[in-house]
Amino acid sequence: MTPPGDTLGRLAALALIVAAASFAVPEVRAEAPVGQMTWAVHTTLVPTWFDPAETIQGTPFMVLLATHDALVKPMPGRSMAPSLAESWSVSADGLVYEFVLRKGTKFHNGEPVTAEDVKFSFERYRGISAKAIKEKVAAVEIPDPGRVRFRLKQPWPDFMTFYGTRVSGAGWIVPKKYVERVGDDGYKKAPIGAGPYRFVSFTPGVELVLEAFEQYWRKTPHVKRLVFRVIPDHATRLAALKRGDVDVVYLIAGELAGEVRRTPGLTLKAVFPSNHWLIFADQWDPKSPWYDKRVRLAANLVIDRNTLNEAATLGLSKITGSIVPSSFDFYWSAPPYPHDPARARRLLADAGYPNGFDAGEFFCDLQVCSWGEAILTDLKSVGILLKLRPLERAAFFKGVAEKKYRNVSYLFLGASGNTATWLESLAVTGGTYAYGGYPDIDGLFREQAAELDRAKREAILHRLQQLIHERAMFAPVWDFAFLHGVGPRVEESGLGLLGSYGFSGPYEDVKLKSR
Numbered sequence: 001m002t003p004p005g006d007t008l009g010r011l012a013a014l015a016l017i018v019a020a021a022s023f024a025v026p027e028v029r030a031e032a033p034v035g036q037m038t039w040a041v042h043t044t045l046v047p048t049w050f051d052p053a054e055t056i057q058g059t060p061f062m063v064l065l066a067t068h069d070a071l072v073k074p075m076p077g078r079s080m081a082p083s084l085a086e087s088w089s090v091s092a093d094g095l096v097y098e099f100v101l102r103k104g105t106k107f108h109n110g111e112p113v114t115a116e117d118v119k120f121s122f123e124r125y126r127g128i129s130a131k132a133i134k135e136k137v138a139a140v141e142i143p144d145p146g147r148v149r150f151r152l153k154q155p156w157p158d159f160m161t162f163y164g165t166r167v168s169g170a171g172w173i174v175p176k177k178y179v180e181r182v183g184d185d186g187y188k189k190a191p192i193g194a195g196p197y198r199f200v201s202f203t204p205g206v207e208l209v210l211e212a213f214e215q216y217w218r219k220t221p222h223v224k225r226l227v228f229r230v231i232p233d234h235a236t237r238l239a240a241l242k243r244g245d246v247d248v249v250y251l252i253a254g255e256l257a258g259e260v261r262r263t264p265g266l267t268l269k270a271v272f273p274s275n276h277w278l279i280f281a282d283q284w285d286p287k288s289p290w291y292d293k294r295v296r297l298a299a300n301l302v303i304d305r306n307t308l309n310e311a312a313t314l315g316l317s318k319i320t321g322s323i324v325p326s327s328f329d330f331y332w333s334a335p336p337y338p339h340d341p342a343r344a345r346r347l348l349a350d351a352g353y354p355n356g357f358d359a360g361e362f363f364c365d366l367q368v369c370s371w372g373e374a375i376l377t378d379l380k381s382v383g384i385l386l387k388l389r390p391l392e393r394a395a396f397f398k399g400v401a402e403k404k405y406r407n408v409s410y411l412f413l414g415a416s417g418n419t420a421t422w423l424e425s426l427a428v429t430g431g432t433y434a435y436g437g438y439p440d441i442d443g444l445f446r447e448q449a450a451e452l453d454r455a456k457r458e459a460i461l462h463r464l465q466q467l468i469h470e471r472a473m474f475a476p477v478w479d480f481a482f483l484h485g486v487g488p489r490v491e492e493s494g495l496g497l498l499g500s501y502g503f504s505g506p507y508e509d510v511k512l513k514s515r
Contacts, residue, residue, distance in 0.1 A: 033212035033224040035512045037490070039504070040237040041228050042251040042367050045208050046394045047188040050199070052169035055127040056432075057397045058274070058414020058502070061166050065505040066210055066226060068193035070171040071099050071118060071148075072164030074416075075506065076497045080164040083218075084113055084173055084194060085148075094155030094452065097163075099148045105217045107175045108198040115142040120176035122150075128401065128432050129168035132424060133159075157452060158421050166416035166501070196221045196508035205230055222492075222511040232366065241266065241485045247512075248493050248504060249485040251367060253312050257483045265488035269495045270316050270481045273502025276368070276412040277323045278375070278475035281405060284436035289359070290408075294351040296472035298344040300337040302378050309478060312371055316481035322465060323426060323474050327500050330419035330458050332465040336476075344382050356383015360407035363389045365396045371477075372410050401432050412480065414502060419461050420448060427468055441467055489513055 041062070049060035052068055072088065075081035082088065085099040105113040119140045125133075136156050141149040152159060163171045173194060179187050191199050196218070197210035208228040212221040229246060231237045238256050241249045242263060252260055252268070260268045280296050282288035289295045309317045320326060321334035348356060359379075364372040369390045376386050386408060391399065399405050411433060413422075428445045429437030441464055448460040468474070482502045486493045492511040494504030504510055 031220065031222075033214065033221045035223055036225040036227060037223045037248070037510060037512060038227040038229055038246040040231045040240050040246040040249040042232065042234075042237065043365075043393045044205060044230055044232070045202070045228060047202070047204075048394065050188050050191040050202075051184070052172035052174065053121070053124045053126055053184075055169035055172075056401055057128065058166060058416060059393060060169075061414070061501075061505075062503045063208065063228070064169065064172060064193075064195075065503075066195055066197040066507045067191055067199055068172050068174070068195045069105075069113075070164070070173065071101075072160070072171060074165055074498050074501070076509075077499075079499065080160060084118075088160075094157070095152050097150045097152070097159060098143075099150075101146050101148070102217060103146070105194060106215055107178070107194050108192045108213055109175065109178060111175055111177065113173060113194050114176075115145055115148045117173050117176045118148045120179075121173045122170055124174070124179070125168070125170040127169050128425065129162055129170065129421075133162050133168065133170050154450070155452060156449070157457070158418065158449070161417050161421050166414065167421050196506070197226055200225075216508060218506075219508050221508040223507075226507065226510075238485060241487055244487065244489075247487045247490050248495070250482075250503065252483050252485045253370070257314055257485075260483075260485040267486040269484045269486055269493065270313075271484070271496050271502055272318070272325075272327070272479055273482050273500055274412045274414050274480050275320070275323055275325050276371075276410065276477040276480050278477070279400070279409045279411050279433070279435065280474070281403075281407060281409060281435040283473065289351070289353060289357050292351045293472055294347040295353065296475070297337075298347040298351075298382065299379060299384060300472055300475045301340045301344040301347070302382050302384075303337075303375055303475060303477070304339045304378055305336070305477060306339065308371060308374050311374070313478075313481040313483060316483070318479035318481070320476050320479050321469060323468075323476050324419050324422055324465065325500060326479055328417070328419045328422060330461040332419075332462040334465060334469040334476075337472075341382060348382060348384075353383070356385065359384050359386045361389045361405075362386040362408050362410065363391065363396065363399070363405040364410035365393050365412070366390045367393070368410055368412065375410070375477075403435055410477075414500075416500065419465070420445070420457075423461075423464065423468075427464075427473060438467070438471070 048054045049063045052064055069084050071085035072080050073083050084105055086102040088099045090097055138153045139151045162168050178192050196216040198213045200209040200211050202208045210226040212224050214220050234256055237249045240246045260266050280290040283290045305319045309315050319336050321336040324331050425432040429442050444460055444464040448457045451457040489512050491513045494510040498505045
């Protein structure tokens with residue numbers, strides 16, 4: 001039985017949630033949108049990013065925040081704010097979540113956003129968190145045209161974290177009638193959403209063009225046209241910013257970041273949207289060197305994170321001993337692994353590898369190749385030999401999720417959710433990016449998932465994180481400082497407005513300077 005104090009505390013928290021949701025009112029701005037704002041994007045845009053049903057990691061929200069909207073989503077100053085839903089409530093037993101739809105919201109084709117669209121979008125969702133969410137939801141009901149009700153099989157304290165943040169795309173709404181008419185492939189070619197910008201055109205490998213949707217419920221966007229231009233090369237992106245061809249440049253690292261700082265009229269902006277770490281995919285294979293904790297610990301000790309930080313992000317990234325973002329609820333501050341090559345060599349010798357070993361391939365996203373190469377150099381210094389295998393982002397994340405890559409991978413994810421939702425996909429057996437798991441860690445995860453007392457849940461999650469650290473399951477690199485360049489025409493870039501988010505947003509808030 002739940003103690004009376006805990007029940008009252010949960011009911012009080014519920015009252016606050018509902019009240020906070022109800023206080024959100026649309027902002028009104030009468031001026032028509034003007035001008036064009038252009039982003040130089042560091043990674044290739046792909047059509048799957050136009051469909052919230054297929055989100056497998058955080059980068060697609062670069063597009064989704066413009067073209068789509070959700071019932072509930074992060075907004076400036078709030079981790080979850082009402083959007084297409086004007087309010088939501090939770091039953092006292094934690095089994096029913098009910099959303100009241102905002103009146104008058106429309107898709108870009110003029111059709112109203114309905115409860116049927118909400119139900120359809122949830123059932124259609126097949127992204128990274130589909131299994132975790134759907135196996136816990138018993139039913140989605142429509143008691144009347146203005147309300148949607150989710151019934152859970154059992155109380156689940158993280159339902160709103162999955163549904164109302166960037167952890168998944170399950171709460172992002174698409175038009176049922178249109179999707180059924182054009183099909184999934186047709187929808188990715190000409191997506192229609194309910195966000196502040198509508199789709200105009202997409203040239204694969206070149207650029208995406210969007211135009212302001214002046215009927216957007218929150219406010220009329222300031223800027224008429226948004227252009228996302230694909231420029232994979234770092235130096236070429238910076239040159240475009242200096243010429244004035246683009247207004248915002250994503251991912252400027254190393255000496256180029258210093259050049260942005262020194263150039264009059266340009267601004268360097270740091271945000272902390274993601275954590276980076278190495279996956280030891282074969283640590284559950286008794287025949288692999290990575291099966292031995294001493295080998296995994298040796299790899300951690302030989303990586304010179306501080307030197308890498310200075311070279312790559314001007315020392316602005318946060319060195320950490322955890323794969324969990326430090327901003328998350330239930331975070332345990334794991335001590336960073338020191339740089340100690342001598343101890344790493346001793347550990348390898350004790351494990352039977354005094355001269356190191358051939359560790360195969362090192363898989364990574366194209367944009368982190370330079371940092372991956374630096375890590376490989378560190379590993380090589382103690383005899384751990386790896387061959388760099390860079391891949392385009394969409395292919396890389398798909399391959400990790402499908403467990404295609406063995407040996408070692410350099411993984412990073414956008415920070416959204418809490419410690420439990422984060423670790424579920426990474427360190428628990430069956431998780432989207434988990435190549436294996438340990439029975440005691442799995443057991444602790446199941447225990448915390450059913451615990452409604454916050455203090456008890458925190459203690460369980462802290463112990464779980466301690467075990468991950470003690471076993472050197474991963475090699476944490478850093479809480480990454482994502483450095484961007486902003487040009488002189490920009491009054492509001494949108495960078496940093498959304499907590500722990502790497503890109504611009506909300507797009508209806510970005511603004512060019514008045515001439």
